[in-house]
Amino acid sequence: MSEPQRQHPVAAITKALDVIRGNLITILILLFLGGGDEDVFLLYWIVGLIVFLFIWGGISWYRFTYQVSEGELRIEQGVLIRKKLYLTSDRIQVIDISAGVVQRLFGLVAVEIKTAGSSSKAAKISALTREEADRLKDMLRRAGDESREAGADEHADQPREIYSLGQRELLIAATTSGRMGVALSVVGAAFSQIDQLVSDEQLYRFIENNIPRSTSATLVVLSIITILAVSWGLSFLSTLIAYYDFEVEIREKELLISRGLLERTQLTIPFNRIQAVQVKEELMRQPFGYASLVIESAGYGEDKGNSTTLFPLIKRNALYTFLKDVLPEYNVAIEGENRQPPSRALRRYLLRMTWWTLPVILILWSILPYGIYAWGLLIPALLLGYQQYRDAGIRSEDHTVILSARLLSKTTAIIKKYRTQAAELKENPFQSRLELKDFTVYVASGNQGRSFAVRDLDRADAAIYWEWMRQEPSGPSSDEELENGKDGAAAMPVPED
Template identity: 35%
Template sequence: MKTSSGRLHPFAAVLASLQIVKGLIVPLLVILLSKHSHSGTGAPIYFQVGWSLVALAGSIVWGFLSWRRFRYEVSDGQLKVIQGVFVQKKSFIPLERIQSVDLTEGVLHRLFGLVRVEVQTAGGQKPEAVFPALARGEAARLRSMLEPGRAPQGQGQPGAVPAGSEPPKLRMTYKLPAGSLFVAALTTGGFGVSVSLLTAAMSKLDELFPDFHVYRYLWNALDAAMIPLFALGILLLAWMISTIVSILKFANFTITRKENKLLLTRGLLERRQVTVPLRRIQAIRIVEEPLWQLFGFSAIYAETVGYGAQKGENAHLFPLLRNRELGEFVKRMTPQFEVPASPEHHALPRRALWCYALPAPLVLALAAIAAGLIAPWAYAGLLLCPPVMIWQWWRYRSAGWSREGRLLVIRFRRLAKTTAVIPLSRVQSVSVETGPLQRRLGLSTLRVAVASSGRGAFFRLAGLPEPEARELVRWYRDRNKR
């Protein structure tokens, strides 16, 4: 019977302390940089420094105690973990419930030859056990004991498998080329996230540094004609940030199928290796950004049951792939989602165009007219109506569906075109919605739900003829007869 026991590497105490200090950085900076309180009296410098030293000392003590109290053991067919400083927590995880053991090497981990290990169980929405710092050899040994069928691994790159340990047919690998990485980084959809985060950070500058009056200084320093250039510079900065983040995240991206599991490895500064059991995947999404469509590229995502909501580790099956390679990729990596090369595609009827092109421009026009009664410049919002109508027409042209045996394929567009492939056995529910305009046109909106990361994923297709919607509902209801 497999038996092993041990504790974390001592560097885990440093990591725990740094995690606490990270959460205290902002309040400590506010204390140190503020010259005066709201009442007009300043706090003595020794008082500010004293509180900072107390917080630092407390984080060091807490980190040491958390490392000291952490112990683990593999015996009697289960993983036992004991942790907690004041309140002791004991976890007992049967080995048969363990779905995957994921490895991470942060910058500090790599400097000291350490690995962070996360143990995932069936149906878990977060790691059941986390080992913040283990030596690479110990991490490989623990992983070989926790994952069924794994041979013990030597030291070196975490998750490395000795050559010849598996038949070639059970090990298939795709690597992201450097050129595709650069294209994906430049055109990633993370630009909007970067803009929102940068805007949120800038909105807090005056709150963090009230004595500096950041925006008053900029307003006085910049000429009115320079304000648009300043805004353009902010957008350019956000684009650069999203590009750099994407490169750091997806550099060295590799996906390997080993029997019934996918191993995803990625990262430049922080190296991550995530294991995705095929049975966890509920649906796949093939996403084509507008620029990607011009050159025939797509990204592949997976909706998984479990902890995939955390930072999106399991979301990307491949960041950027040529469309002509999609069929072979899906056939090799996720064969249960393979769709015939020429499926029977059902486009939306012409009358569905009204459901796309009419509501949004009409609401925008009414809002612009109403706002224009108060502020005449708001009438400029009417200029947005034609672009919105073109965008909605584009959404209508991209939408459609097909059904191939026990697979449902739904195509829709928000900004990027998305093709969702959903097996019948993974569908959680199917619902049909009908609005006033749709009712007059004999149309419906189909809504399909699958389990995903504890929250569920929903795929919505508007403008479907009512007979086709009823056919798909009947297809779902009769699933047990198939």
Template identity: 35%
Template sequence: MMFEPKRIHPVGMILNLIKAIKSYIASFIVLFFVGGNIDFNIYFFLGIVAIFAFMLLSSFLEWLKFKYWIEDGEFRIEHGVFVKKKRYIPIERIQSINIRAGIIQQIFGLVNVQIETASGGIEAEAILTAIKKEDVHTIEQAISIYKNGASLSQDDEEKEIELPTYKISKKELLIAASTSSGVGVILSAIAAFISQFDEIIPYEKIYEQFDFLANASFTIYAILIFIAFVITWILSVIGVLLKYAYFTVTKDEKEIRISKGIFEKQQVSIPISRIQAIRIVQNPLRELLGYSTIYIESAGGSASDQGLSTILFPVVNRKDVQILLAQYLPSFANEQTVYPLPKKSLQRYLFRKLLPAVVICIPLIIVYLQWGLLSIVLLPIGYYWGYLAFKNAGWVINDNRLQLSFRVISKTTVLIQRNKIQSMKSKISYFQRRNGLQTISVTIKSGVLGKSFVVKDLDERDADLIVDWYSYS
């Protein structure tokens, strides 16, 4: 099957211009605020106009020269203004076609298409920034025809409509939003943003406006901190609601398709053959409420697409996890109770979690005396954290599948098929050797860099058993 060479939609020119402006905007901001002795006369502004005109012209030429088509079993792209570039991607190497639609694309009824291959990379193998939805369907159909050796019949289309489909409920979406760990991300983002404008923000005047707080009571400070936390929590909830609204999972014989979002709609296709592991995560709040998040670890993908991990189900009642896995990924279903760590591992887990608390408490008590004594509350928290990490760690082997459990902050269970394990390492320190303990590290091919899962302080015989199970393969 063959396409005549096509251009992306003219909206692509706007997107190219926005991309070009973004690449220069940081320089303009620095020049404007740090310029100092620069004479902002008419020649300066004429220079700005000339740069903008150049970006406009290059965006138009880039759109004009960009063409794509399918021919002789290859997805072909030609682009380049001054240097003509060609990229030919064999169709059999195409693993997935991911679809996004930002605000601009949605206004014009267009989508952004990212074509991924098994090799992965920093960016997708090919990106079509603005094409019509029917063109996406034509591309997918052409690839399917080439791979399957036959055209799609009406029966096939009917089967596609009847595929197993999961849609997030309003209750689950609200739980996912209210129990997400996005508060820390938002606080970090705000701090990082403010830090970029230290020279601009008039801190002294701001401090003068709130000088009355210098003599405020502890209660006032506590109320202000609580209000700030509530505001960031609300922002986090809104962000998650927008990101995971209309979250849908569809499965056919060869791949799983995940779509989500309001302002930026996304659709990701993950070939089932490329799935390396399943990760079931419970952050402390969701664990308390009995909910989990299920991730797919898949090979391929790109760093720009954050292909290291993909959320399969944002929030699922703990009792429904196995039901959903049995329906969508039956080879990973039937999670079992893990073999726990030996009791002699407990003291090592407690020590690792208590040490940071002690390191924080001592200088605070020395410097701040009475107020520093409040930091002692970190000790029982560290002790309980260490106990939970010990209690939740373990392993179990079920035929050709390894199940590992561990806790950093969130409780995590990983399900890995033996033939998907890239490497397995057994580590032993001096103190572990004295207690007959070992650490197991399992690496899979996930995204661009791969991913490792570690369970510390296993019984030496259990660690040897796991290594022997993998070596036997």
């Protein structure tokens, strides 16, 4: 592929759609402002805009060329401003192949290429045939491997094993999805706008006709139930679409995650980029013994808040087998000899929840009829606080520290000592009085970092782990560490009383 190549002409359409998507808010505002009596005029505007966008898309398709030569991916693009982007293949960390709705209509795929490091760059070729994409990927990988090590492993790309999410698990995952919170706020916002469509009188009449003897209390309860039901429906659907046909392929050097119904996403995660593993036990899944796995990886992407779902639903007791197979390094018992916050910390956990709930209660109390019942929220809040206290803990094993904490879901982070970017001990005056400290560990994830904390540990316990963190991490390089695994050549002393 020494000749510069163009994309499939469908790229013109995706480009036009991208521009619309990127400026959606501006367009909506213009539409609202332009609304009114001059509907015909507005129509001209819209048609003109669409024609303009497609011409723009056409030109940008014409100007966009890519080629692989001398171990580089060279992309030239730009309608008004010409841009040249050269990515050397040994710096390329991730090659993602995905297919959106438009691409699927024409049987095409999009390829996204990302490099590592603080000055990370990303390039996207938005429409090309599957074969072309695979060829490109092969070429870039080969060029990269050649410069990295002469005798590259031929079988590096062969999947060692594939894990996939069954239909039943998918349904369970969707039913118990933790996306409820997001959906809830969307529906709540939409619901507050409903009076613009339906007048209060109409609504009251509708309710009075269908539910005789209703009071404003019924209305409140009914609204709450409707909001909950609709948001549950949304979260069910969005999870179903996002995790449809979920697969993890384990390869020699990387994991390949593919998922999605409408938009098929593929993610490649090299093992040596993985910074931490999280076991999440969501509130609605924990009672059924299910958890999900999330990995933090460094150096690429703005997607998904820099964490990637490794597996959306897994039985707690199948967890170790899975980890042993997929990420043997992270296969440590997540429960065991925990250091937990002392009993004098309990009141801080309870108070914290109270402070958070109080404003909500006061607002509900003042705006809703029967809002006084909002004080009932204090009970689940305090129960949650107690559970947070019970679930907080810290533990170490060989070179690994395991932090568990709960916000709503219980999260257990498994972090290798040689992956920690920083550790922190914090103590405010209230904590000083009780001799407590917060312990935080930072790992790299995406462009920023991510932190995991255990709050209100006993001062002495916190000090033990602080010392443990200070001890010289084993292995000069993380890559070597990966290969050595847990052979214990430089086993770290585990803090013990």
